[in-house]
Amino acid sequence: MIFGAILAGGIGSRMNIADVPKQFLPLGNKPIVIHTLEKFLLCTSFDKVYVGVHPSWISHMEDLIDKYINSKAEKVCIVPGGEDRNSTIFNIVKSIEEDYGENEEDIIVTHDAVRPFVTLRIINDNIDAALKYGACDTVIPATDTIVESKNGISITNIPIRSHMYQGQTPQSFKIAKLKKAYYDLSDEEKDILTDACNILVKRKMYVHLVMGDPSNMKITTVNDYKVAQAMVGGMAID
Amino acid sequence: MINYVYQLVSPKLISVKHEVLDTKEMVLIRPEYMSICQADQRYYQGMRSGKVMKEKLPMALIHECCGTVVFDDTNTFKEGQRVVMIPNHSSTKNDVIYENYAKDSFFLSSGHDGFMRELVNLLPDRVVQFENIELPIAAITEFVSVGVHAITRFDLAAHSNRGIIGIWGDGSLAYIVASLLKELQTESEIIVVGKNINKLSHFSFVDKTYLADYLPSDFEVDHAFECVGGEGSYFAIDDIIRYINPQGTVMLLGVSENKVPIYTRDILEKGLSFIGCSRSGRTDFQKAVELLGNKKLQNRLSTIIFEDKPVSSITDIHRVFQADLSIPFKTVFRWNL
Numbered sequence: 001m002i003f004g005a006i007l008a009g010g011i012g013s014r015m016n017i018a019d020v021p022k023q024f025l026p027l028g029n030k031p032i033v034i035h036t037l038e039k040f041l042l043c044t045s046f047d048k049v050y051v052g053v054h055p056s057w058i059s060h061m062e063d064l065i066d067k068y069i070n071s072k073a074e075k076v077c078i079v080p081g082g083e084d085r086n087s088t089i090f091n092i093v094k095s096i097e098e099d100y101g102e103n104e105e106d107i108i109v110t111h112d113a114v115r116p117f118v119t120l121r122i123i124n125d126n127i128d129a130a131l132k133y134g135a136c137d138t139v140i141p142a143t144d145t146i147v148e149s150k151n152g153i154s155i156t157n158i159p160i161r162s163h164m165y166q167g168q169t170p171q172s173f174k175i176a177k178l179k180k181a182y183y184d185l186s187d188e189e190k191d192i193l194t195d196a197c198n199i200l201v202k203r204k205m206y207v208h209l210v211m212g213d214p215s216n217m218k219i220t221t222v223n224d225y226k227v228a229q230a231m232v233g234g235m236a237i238d
Numbered sequence: 239m240i241n242y243v244y245q246l247v248s249p250k251l252i253s254v255k256h257e258v259l260d261t262k263e264m265v266l267i268r269p270e271y272m273s274i275c276q277a278d279q280r281y282y283q284g285m286r287s288g289k290v291m292k293e294k295l296p297m298a299l300i301h302e303c304c305g306t307v308v309f310d311d312t313n314t315f316k317e318g319q320r321v322v323m324i325p326n327h328s329s330t331k332n333d334v335i336y337e338n339y340a341k342d343s344f345f346l347s348s349g350h351d352g353f354m355r356e357l358v359n360l361l362p363d364r365v366v367q368f369e370n371i372e373l374p375i376a377a378i379t380e381f382v383s384v385g386v387h388a389i390t391r392f393d394l395a396a397h398s399n400r401g402i403i404g405i406w407g408d409g410s411l412a413y414i415v416a417s418l419l420k421e422l423q424t425e426s427e428i429i430v431v432g433k434n435i436n437k438l439s440h441f442s443f444v445d446k447t448y449l450a451d452y453l454p455s456d457f458e459v460d461h462a463f464e465c466v467g468g469e470g471s472y473f474a475i476d477d478i479i480r481y482i483n484p485q486g487t488v489m490l491l492g493v494s495e496n497k498v499p500i501y502t503r504d505i506l507e508k509g510l511s512f513i514g515c516s517r518s519g520r521t522d523f524q525k526a527v528e529l530l531g532n533k534k535l536q537n538r539l540s541t542i543i544f545e546d547k548p549v550s551s552i553t554d555i556h557r558v559f560q561a562d563l564s565i566p567f568k569t570v571f572r573w574n575l
Binding site: 027028029030035038039042044071072116117119120121211215231232233 | 239240242254256257258266268308309311317318356357550551574575
């Protein structure tokens with residue numbers, strides 16, 4: 001089976017716009033997370049779409065689904081988010097296994113709630129790659145030269161730009177493969193490896209690249225939010 | 239949700255417009271296969287006048303497309319149903335005037351966004367379901383419906399002496415009209431008059447083909463379909479007037495950018511009828527889908543379809559428009575954007 005996993009567990013706004021987490025801020029006529037969820041629900045490959053939400057915001061998320069998601073609400077399942085990104089993913093995995101049991105071939109497509117510009121093409125390419133290769137990451141070629149500095153004062157290294165990519169989401173996996181890599185980590189490693197694909201890379205597992213889109217931006221800062229508003233022709237809110 | 243619209247902003251320049259998609263009372267369709275029309279190519283190359291380009295752009299191109307229903311707020315269609323999309327839109331209901339000639343009608347990919355989008359939202363009466371049609375063939379349903387529309391009007395207008403029907407033109411439109419006439423006017427002899435012997439050789443199913451420059455002196459037709467357009471319109475219409483029998487009906491389908499002089503003296507003397515045909519409406523689409531259910535017709539049309547590689551990026555959009563320039567008939571491609 002194939003499952004969507006929208007990661008909406010954050011609680012910090014970091015934007016000084018409102019007291020709500022950024023995934024609940026309006027973009028056009030709907031909250032950001034609803035735009036993201038709607039796109040996932042259009043993908044007919046998904047058997048269920050799980051949304052990981054901080055426990056304090058679950059009732060809010062339920063209200064939003066009641067308000068905006070009509071005909072496909074039965075395909076959505078809200079799961080309490082964890083303390084960090086990976087624990088939210090594994091709360092969703094746990095919920096999937098409670099609902100459907102453990103299956104070697106099951107796929108999970110994890111995605112940031114604050115990337116509402118994801119396209120069906122990117123989602124479908126993720127599903128195809130996860131089915132074929134077991135794991136994939138969505139990336140776009142780096143346009144700026146990447147400069148590495150280990151001390152923040154001087155350059156340590158300048159990698160070849162054509163070898164550099166910027167990571168986006170979705171990140172998609174065979175659940176069994178992800179679990180195997182994650183449960184192999186020490187607690188110390190779990191604290192450091194916050195990126196799910198990085199867990200597999202550190203365990204020398206193959207992760208395929210899926211081409212993302214420059215528009216598939218992550219709305220993290222006030223500036224991102226203004227850009228996103230401008231992209232959909234809406235009003236920028238300060 | 240947020241939708242991606244791939245707009246032509248100036249000749250050979252595509253830009254993405256993001257829009258919050260309106261789904262209320264709408265059917266949402268994921269485009270799957272598209273076909274390039276000469277009208278799209280003219281916009282893409284900037285071959286329309288500067289005034290027209292300024293009026294129409296920016297807009298998404300393509301009005302020949304099939305896809306899959308992914309959501310329907312009206313419950314008219316089921317998710318997963320394959321459909322073709324009608325680019326003509328009019329809010330006027332009129333039993334006399336066809337919807338494609340309504341004064342308030344507008345056309346997607348002519349001043350309004352065409353189908354080069356991630357998702358297309360349409361009212362349910364702008365969507366026609368199909369089954370058992372290969373997707374590259376279904377992609378040209380709009381093109382077929384234009385032929386259906388012309389033949390429907392011909393059938394209503396032309397006198398019953400239909401022994402010989404002549405088609406001027408050897409391109410895709412002539413091919414479609416000839417194919418449909420063979421299906422719909424089975425008692426008539428179908429003759430095609432063209433300029434290119436290689437293209438004429440595709441018309442193996444018609445009764446006769448002629449090169450326009452070598453028409454026999456006793457050549458005659460009872461009615462004619464003009465499918466030439468452009469600079470060739472003048473020569474085609476002039477030939478038709480010369481060779482058509484009295485009171486014949488001439489269906490004009492070719493688009494000309496410039497005014498075309500025609501010899502009205504002979505039109506009057508022969509009592510000819512000229513009928514202009516452009517675009518199509520829902521009933522034409524339904525009839526086209528019905529006709530395309532015929533595998534023999536599908537096979538015939540497949541010989542004029544060149545399937546290019548899928549389009550998965552803006553670079554690929556440029557690639558298919560460039561490739562289409564060297565394709566004598568129809569270019570279709572899978573839409574992956």
